[in-house]
Amino acid sequence: xxxxxxxxxxxxxxxxxxxxxxxxxxxxxxxxxxxxxxxxxxxxxxxxxxxxxxxxxxxxxxxxxxxxxxxxxxxxxxxxxxxxxxxxxxxxxxxxxxxxxxxxxxxxxxxxxxxxxxxxxxxxxxxxxxxxxxxxxxxxxxxxxxxxxxxxxxxxxxxxxxxxxxxxxxxxxxxxxxxxxxxxxxxxxxxxxxxxxxxxx
Amino acid sequence: xxxxxxxxxxxxxxxxxxxxxxxxxxxxxxxxxxxxxxxxxxxxxxxxxxxxxxxxxxxxxxxxxxxxxxxxxxxxxxxxxxxxxxxxxxxxxxxxxxxxxxxxxxxxxxxxxxxxxxxxxxxxxxxxxxxxxxxxxxxxxxxxxxxxxxxxxxxxxxxxxxxxxxxxxxxxxxxxxxxxxxxxxxxxxxxxxxxxxxxxx
DNA sequence: GTCTATATTAGGATAGAC
DNA sequence: GTCTATCCTAATATAGAC
Numbered sequence: 001x002x003x004x005x006x007x008x009x010x011x012x013x014x015x016x017x018x019x020x021x022x023x024x025x026x027x028x029x030x031x032x033x034x035x036x037x038x039x040x041x042x043x044x045x046x047x048x049x050x051x052x053x054x055x056x057x058x059x060x061x062x063x064x065x066x067x068x069x070x071x072x073x074x075x076x077x078x079x080x081x082x083x084x085x086x087x088x089x090x091x092x093x094x095x096x097x098x099x100x101x102x103x104x105x106x107x108x109x110x111x112x113x114x115x116x117x118x119x120x121x122x123x124x125x126x127x128x129x130x131x132x133x134x135x136x137x138x139x140x141x142x143x144x145x146x147x148x149x150x151x152x153x154x155x156x157x158x159x160x161x162x163x164x165x166x167x168x169x170x171x172x173x174x175x176x177x178x179x180x181x182x183x184x185x186x187x188x189x190x191x192x193x194x195x196x197x198x199x200x201x
Numbered sequence: 202x203x204x205x206x207x208x209x210x211x212x213x214x215x216x217x218x219x220x221x222x223x224x225x226x227x228x229x230x231x232x233x234x235x236x237x238x239x240x241x242x243x244x245x246x247x248x249x250x251x252x253x254x255x256x257x258x259x260x261x262x263x264x265x266x267x268x269x270x271x272x273x274x275x276x277x278x279x280x281x282x283x284x285x286x287x288x289x290x291x292x293x294x295x296x297x298x299x300x301x302x303x304x305x306x307x308x309x310x311x312x313x314x315x316x317x318x319x320x321x322x323x324x325x326x327x328x329x330x331x332x333x334x335x336x337x338x339x340x341x342x343x344x345x346x347x348x349x350x351x352x353x354x355x356x357x358x359x360x361x362x363x364x365x366x367x368x369x370x371x372x373x374x375x376x377x378x379x380x381x382x383x384x385x386x387x388x389x390x391x392x393x394x395x396x397x398x399x400x401x402x
Numbered sequence: 403g404t405c406t407a408t409a410t411t412a413g414g415a416t417a418g419a420c
Numbered sequence: 421g422t423c424t425a426t427c428c429t430a431a432t433a434t435a436g437a438c
Contacts, residue, residue, distance in 0.1 A: 106224075152361075
């Protein structure tokens with residue numbers, strides 16, 4: 001056996017925390033080693049370089065972030081139920097992983113091509129979704145809206161509050177950290193209601 | 202005269218570009234010097250440290266980003282007109298400065314306290330806005346909605362598409378860069394329509 | 403597999419001449 | 421005010437013992 005699984009797992013976990021919090025440029029190999037309870041040399045024994053390690057981590061983050069995106073939508077029969085289920089599930093996921101949106105958007109702006117390639121490699125395909133929306137328009141269920149605009153609206157309303165969490169807490173909620181929890185819980189219902197009212201015929 | 206104004210201006214401009222593109226951790230003093238056509242020593246002659254220079258730049262970015270936020274809203278008499286004017290003006294501003302949202306959100310996640318302090322120091326106060334929304338609810342103009350949720354919705358729909366620009370272009374618009382321009386132009390009308398339909402009684 | 407010690411480079415900052 | 425040359429530390433990475 002070449003690698004001790006628990007050591008390599010521990011490293012991955014520590015690396016995830018460090019990269020997620022500090023970003024690629026801010027992350028330190030020393031900090032990852034410390035968190036994992038090992039030293040830098042061993043880090044390089046398990047993973048060739050900072051860059052290689054980062055690639056694994058950001059890929060994991062994106063694949064965690066994405067599949068949830070299409071699931072509920074594709075399963076459900078009723079359009080509005082599907083939309084509602086998706087928003088609930090997605091905001092729930094983000095409440096569990098509140099740092100992922102900031103992590104991914106930071107790296108999008110640091111290195112757009114790299115991240116775009118990972119998005120493409122993830123196999124994400126929005127075509128079924130755009131068709132579902134187009135069908136809902138044709139069936140007279142919802143107003144005439146470009147599927148791309150609607151998709152961006154749904155993602156924006158769900159994801160952006162996490163990207164800007166410190167500002168929302170500090171400015172909008174007067175620094176009340178418990179209020180943020182409540183705010184995001186309420187938001188599941190609120191975003192669903194908001195979007196459905198905005199598009200329903 | 203202690204400083205040559207055109208040199209110090211040139212440095213600020215170069216620093217803005219570098220920090221905006223790479224972020225604090227990714228930015229290089231050498232790159233700023235190169236862009237400004239000077240050398241690192243002179244950079245430190247004009248601005249004490251990377252940190253001090255960054256502080257000026259991010260402050261400038263935030264103050265550019267914020268005042269637009271409250272203006273239209275406070276001026277207008279009619280609630281819906283005010284909302285619409287704001288969204289048009291704000292997305293227009295972001296089309297002119299498409300990198301600012303990514304810049305600010307990156308630094309929010311890199312160093313929340315620092316950015317939050319700058320937001321607070323900017324004198325931004327959302328109270329007039331929340332009161333205006335509360336009044337619109339009480340007057341029966343719009344559905345019962347928490348002002349905080351509505352504010353976050355408006356900002357999310359306007360700002361997030363710029364934060365995720367490379368992904369929208371690459372995934373949603375099939376890499377068509379001209380389509381992005383068109384997409385954001387359309388979006389002014391689309392976001393206004395979407396929000397007003399979502400809240401109007 | 404894991405460690406200590408060290409090589410190497412990058413990058414912010416300063417000294418000192420002009 | 422502007423430059424060249426240099427310092428110094430931090431950070432990635434590797435060599436080699438155990």
